[in-house]
Amino acid sequence: MELRILPPGGRIVALQKLRDGYYGAVLDGVRPGERYVYRLDGLIERPDPASRSQLLGPCGPSAVVAPGTAPQKGPWRGLELRDFILAEAVGSGLSFDSIRSHIDKLSSLGFTALRVRTEAGLGFPFSVSPSAGGPSGLKRLVAACHRRGLAVMLAMDLFEPGIEGDPLVSFGPYFAGRDRRFNLEGPLSDEVRRYFTECVLSRFRETGVDAVDIGPVDGLADLSSLPLLEELSCAVRDEAERMGRPLHLVARCGRNDPRLARRREDGGIGLDAVWNSDFEEALHAFLSGVPAGPGSDFGRLEHVQKAFLEGFVGSGGYSPTRLRRHGRSSRALPGERFLVSLQVGPERGSAETAGLLSTCLLLSPFVPHMAAGPAGAGRNAFTASLIRLRKELHGLGLLDKQCMGVLRYNTERVLLVRHWKDDEDLIVIFHFGTTASTVALPVPTGTWSLRFDTAYRQWDGPGSCLPERLQGDGGDLPLPLAPLSCAVYLRKHDA
Numbered sequence: 001m002e003l004r005i006l007p008p009g010g011r012i013v014a015l016q017k018l019r020d021g022y023y024g025a026v027l028d029g030v031r032p033g034e035r036y037v038y039r040l041d042g043l044i045e046r047p048d049p050a051s052r053s054q055l056l057g058p059c060g061p062s063a064v065v066a067p068g069t070a071p072q073k074g075p076w077r078g079l080e081l082r083d084f085i086l087a088e089a090v091g092s093g094l095s096f097d098s099i100r101s102h103i104d105k106l107s108s109l110g111f112t113a114l115r116v117r118t119e120a121g122l123g124f125p126f127s128v129s130p131s132a133g134g135p136s137g138l139k140r141l142v143a144a145c146h147r148r149g150l151a152v153m154l155a156m157d158l159f160e161p162g163i164e165g166d167p168l169v170s171f172g173p174y175f176a177g178r179d180r181r182f183n184l185e186g187p188l189s190d191e192v193r194r195y196f197t198e199c200v201l202s203r204f205r206e207t208g209v210d211a212v213d214i215g216p217v218d219g220l221a222d223l224s225s226l227p228l229l230e231e232l233s234c235a236v237r238d239e240a241e242r243m244g245r246p247l248h249l250v251a252r253c254g255r256n257d258p259r260l261a262r263r264r265e266d267g268g269i270g271l272d273a274v275w276n277s278d279f280e281e282a283l284h285a286f287l288s289g290v291p292a293g294p295g296s297d298f299g300r301l302e303h304v305q306k307a308f309l310e311g312f313v314g315s316g317g318y319s320p321t322r323l324r325r326h327g328r329s330s331r332a333l334p335g336e337r338f339l340v341s342l343q344v345g346p347e348r349g350s351a352e353t354a355g356l357l358s359t360c361l362l363l364s365p366f367v368p369h370m371a372a373g374p375a376g377a378g379r380n381a382f383t384a385s386l387i388r389l390r391k392e393l394h395g396l397g398l399l400d401k402q403c404m405g406v407l408r409y410n411t412e413r414v415l416l417v418r419h420w421k422d423d424e425d426l427i428v429i430f431h432f433g434t435t436a437s438t439v440a441l442p443v444p445t446g447t448w449s450l451r452f453d454t455a456y457r458q459w460d461g462p463g464s465c466l467p468e469r470l471q472g473d474g475g476d477l478p479l480p481l482a483p484l485s486c487a488v489y490l491r492k493h494d495a
Helices: 096-100 103-109 134-147 167-171 189-207 228-243 277-287 301-309 351-362 377-394
Strands: 002-005 011-014 035-040 044-046 086-089 113-117 151-155 211-216 248-252 273-275 338-341 367-372 404-409 414-421 424-431 437-442 446-453 469-472 476-481 485-491
Touching (some): 035 167, 044 167, 086 103, 096 134, 103 134, 103 377, 113 134, 189 211, 228 248, 277 301, 277 338, 277 351, 301 404, 351 485, 377 446, 377 485, 404 437, 414 437, 424 437, 424 446, 476 485
Parallel strands (some): 086 113, 086 367, 113 151, 211 248, 248 273, 273 338, 338 367
Antiparallel strands (some): 002 011, 035 044, 404 414, 414 424, 424 485, 437 476, 446 469
């Protein structure tokens, strides 16, 4: 094994064989930006599988990046995942520096976290795309976000195997079997697992991010007694203790398995959260107006009800699209263990539909993620008002699924969500009907104040017909609901 540094400072250095299959050497006079490859058996040249920079793409040489940790300036103490309200800047060709120019606006709207994605090139999970600004650009973005009080989630596809001939094939037993699955439990798999663990930890150490989204994990075949995902969650928890602030690890999985996000102490894998696509699919399928047939997993109001109340809609029952049973119940998992996202825009229908979807997302009992593209002043004001409301209601148990109930009214297309904590109560009424309707809904005893209504004229609605105050006696009260609207009533303990 040799290291070849390309001209102008070209030289070839023989690497010494170390323990556990590693090779290494200590070199002087190597400068950031110099390009290099590894040479195997004096013939095969490959880029560094742990490269921090691939300036010429995945098939080109690796580039040296100055070592060091992310600068820690100021009193940033991190953020718990339950306090994340995620924004993601959208647009073609956005660099880290261009995203940085938007963070003041995102902060002013009330977002508490920014999700950014690094497209490093297939098979190079350690690197950061040079077109986006490279490692230095990402560090500048993270530092700027922290100064504004924003946490940063870095999204990557950790287990993307890369293109044929990628460097991992040449450097060790990273793959096993004919289907080239990652070797996570076979001979010499300890160092393969270390490769992924070090990759995740390097993101926290070198860029200063607060959370890492490792992407899809469905394809992992891992029957070891200590699954790699559990090992990763342990490593991140230890790193958080070392750094003295919260760090989070999340993933995406289509299996609807709550064990991924269950604490290790409770027999789970220990990821901090998983993405729940059922929430988005249930809402879009129901609002699309397409009747749910026998071959559909979504499309009825009961699916939306279950998404709010539990999280996963597929929870062990028969899945018509899969022709088999799918998932397990997630009812016992706290809301903060789920990340949810919704496509909200003109492609999804009317402005009323977009407003209702935004309300479903930001008043859900989960961690919300919203694309933050160009929007008018009215839409920004609507989003900011919703985020302020979410922050206010957060303390009333919005994310506590054990203190909530959800009633559905199929004919009226109404979902009534109630949260309670101590002597404070919250009622959220979602009306998915396309025409105005008066619906008799149960209102617990006490005085309730209207805190929000998407039908307000300031949100370009038809105007709210709901009373500003309700005097409940435990029975049903007729409430006039605007089409495609959401209203929030609050009862304080002293009311």
